[in-house]
Amino acid sequence: MAKGEAKARTHRTRAVPEPAFVQLLTPEGDRVEHPDYAVDFTDDEYRSLYHDLVVVRRLDAEATALQRQGELGIWASLLGQEAAQVGSGRALRPQDMAFPTYREHGVLYCRGIDPIMPLGLFRGVDQGGWDPNEFKFNLYTIVIGAQTLHATGYAMGITKDGKVGSDDGEAVIAYFGDGATSQGDVNEAFIWASVFNAPVVFFCQNNQYAISEPLERQTRVPLYHRASGFGFPGLRVDGNDVLACYAVTRKALDDARHGQGPSLIEAYTYRMGAHTTSDDPTRYRIASEVEAWQTKDPIKRLRAFLEKQGMAKADYFDAIDEEARIAAVELRERVLSMPDPDPMTIFEHVYPNGSPELDQQKEQFANYLASFEGSGH
Numbered sequence: 022m023a024k025g026e027a028k029a030r031t032h033r034t035r036a037v038p039e040p041a042f043v044q045l046l047t048p049e050g051d052r053v054e055h056p057d058y059a060v061d062f063t064d065d066e067y068r069s070l071y072h073d074l075v076v077v078r079r080l081d082a083e084a085t086a087l088q089r090q091g092e093l094g095i096w097a098s099l100l101g102q103e104a105a106q107v108g109s110g111r112a113l114r115p116q117d118m119a120f121p122t123y124r125e126h127g128v129l130y131c132r133g134i135d136p137i138m139p140l141g142l143f144r145g146v147d148q149g150g151w152d153p154n155e156f157k158f159n160l161y162t163i164v165i166g167a168q169t170l171h172a173t174g175y176a177m178g179i180t181k182d183g184k185v186g187s188d189d190g191e192a193v194i195a196y197f198g199d200g201a202t203s204q205g206d207v208n209e210a211f212i213w214a215s216v217f218n219a220p221v222v223f224f225c226q227n228n229q230y231a232i233s234e235p236l237e238r239q240t241r242v243p244l245y246h247r248a249s250g251f252g253f254p255g256l257r258v259d260g261n262d263v264l265a266c267y268a269v270t271r272k273a274l275d276d277a278r279h280g281q282g283p284s285l286i287e288a289y290t291y292r293m294g295a296h297t298t299s300d301d302p303t304r305y306r307i308a309s310e311v312e313a314w315q316t317k318d319p320i321k322r323l324r325a326f327l328e329k330q331g332m333a334k335a336d337y338f339d340a341i342d343e344e345a346r347i348a349a350v351e352l353r354e355r356v357l358s359m360p361d362p363d364p365m366t367i368f369e370h371v372y373p374n375g376s377p378e379l380d381q382q383k384e385q386f387a388n389y390l391a392s393f394e395g396s397g398h
Contacts, residue, residue, distance in 0.1 A: 040243065042289050043269050044259040048317045050325025058268040064332045070263055071327060072341055073107045074320045077127040079345035080136050083352055084126075084143075088298045092356055093143045097124040101261075101293030104319030105226050107131060108266025109288070113194065116157070117274060120172035120195045123161045124226075128196065132158040136348075137355050146359050166204035169195045169223065173210040176219035176283075185220050190278035193221040194270070200231020202247065203239055211251040211283075220277035222270065223248075223285045226260060228292035233305040248285035260290030261319040291317070364390060 043058055062070075081099050088096040099106060106127030113119060119128055130136060134156050142149030142161060153159045162168035172195035184191045201207050202225060214221050227244055229236050240247075248255025258269045266288060273284045291314040295302050327333040368383045 040257060040289055042257040042259045043265050044262050045264040045268060046259075046262045046322055046326055048261070048322050050322050050327075050329055052326065055265075055268075058265065058272065060264050060268050062264075064330075067323075067327060067330075067332055068337070070107065070111065070267075071320070071323050071333070072344075073111070073127070073131065074103045074263065074323060075341050076345045076348055077103050077107060077130050078320065079349045080130070080352055081126055083349035084140060085294070085298060087140070087353060087356055088143070093140065093298075094145050095297050095299055096143055097122075097297045098292075098294045099124050099126050101291050101314065101319075102226055102228060102288075103127055104263035104323075105224075105260040105266050105288040105290050108263040109194065109196075109224055109270040109286075112267045112270035112274060113157075114192075114274065114278075116189065116191045117278075118153075118157045118159070118172075118175055118191065118193045120159045120168040120175070120193065121161055122165075122168060122196055122198065122201075123163050124198075125161075125196050129158060132156045134158060136352055140352070140356050141359060144356060144359060146362050164206075166197055166201040166206040166210075169197055169201070169207045169210035170213075171195075172221050173214045173219055176214065176221035176277075177217050179220055180217070185278060186280045187278075190280075191220065192274040192277040193219075194224050194274065195221060196224050196226065198231065199225060199227040199229070199236055199239055199244060200234065201225075202244055203231070208251075211247070211253075211285075214283040215252045218280070218282040220280070221283045222273045222277055223283065224270065225285065225287045227287050227289050228260075229290075230292055230296065230302075230306070232296045232300065233302075235305075243287065245285055245287035253283045253285065255285035255287065257287045257289055260288030261317045261322065263319055263323055 043055055044053060045055060045058065045060065047053060078100065084093065084096045085098050087093050106125055110128035110131030119132065121128060126139060129139065134151050138151045139149050139161060141147040149161055151158070159168065159171065162171070172193050176193040179185055179191045179193065195210070197207060211223070213219070225244055227236065231239055243257060245255035245257045256269065258265050260266065269286055273286060276284065293311065293314065324338065365383070365387065368379060371379055
């Protein structure tokens, strides 16, 4: 047996016990009570959550298809993590600020940003340039874990500006994955947030794999336990339960805005697809593991709940599916119609007032492009 095969077999035979976490909705779609967390939604609000889950998944699937067809350079799918993102994204209040990785398409959707925006980044025609201040949602961060430091610094600034300590105070949320917890940036962010009592919620989407490494190669204890070592609370939530994700995140953010400092939420979920479209997950996990997690699908469980409660019937679900299909078609058409950028625009917005070195580089590049004129290239 080859060394690589032995390693893969070790990963594939692991037995992970069911963890203890905050849960309000079982995989079968039944409501359960929790002593500390609850939601009080209207029927329309429950249906709206289902709408967001379905649309976000369909748009994500379309982006994956576009990459497979050569229309995007790469794509990081959120398949399986919709509840963690929509639940936490909906829990944000308008004044709160979010710092994403490169996979938070569901949170982006909940913040009212046009879904086309990140696709320009992954198509290579722009820098994903939405206005972070307008939407209270920072630009995607590719460097693993770096956004946790950005979020902590922003949260420290909120405190210095006197925007903490009331119902209308501000709070910050930083998204990252289980693999990022091994990065120094994340641990540094924990230290600074704790020492300065920063109003930031660290939201870890534990999707069980840091690219190809399973969770047990990242940590010997549950991730949420790490918070206690830095002096702030942590808890684990069922990351496939959109109701629990909402309730837990809303309370953590409200605690932060009232001056109670940072906290860590571990959303225990599963990445159903590849880490990115450059990844082949069949090399490090087996089909039975994926099939086991499919029974916990966040959309299926919310649909089951709506059906059991008589809040929606087949025609409603069909209408949502059709709306999602139309949104995906429109997204595809808009991606394909994106114009290629003028190569010279790469020099724009590097410095607010330019620089002699940049001007020299710009002139050299312009001469280089001019050398191809009339050559047919």
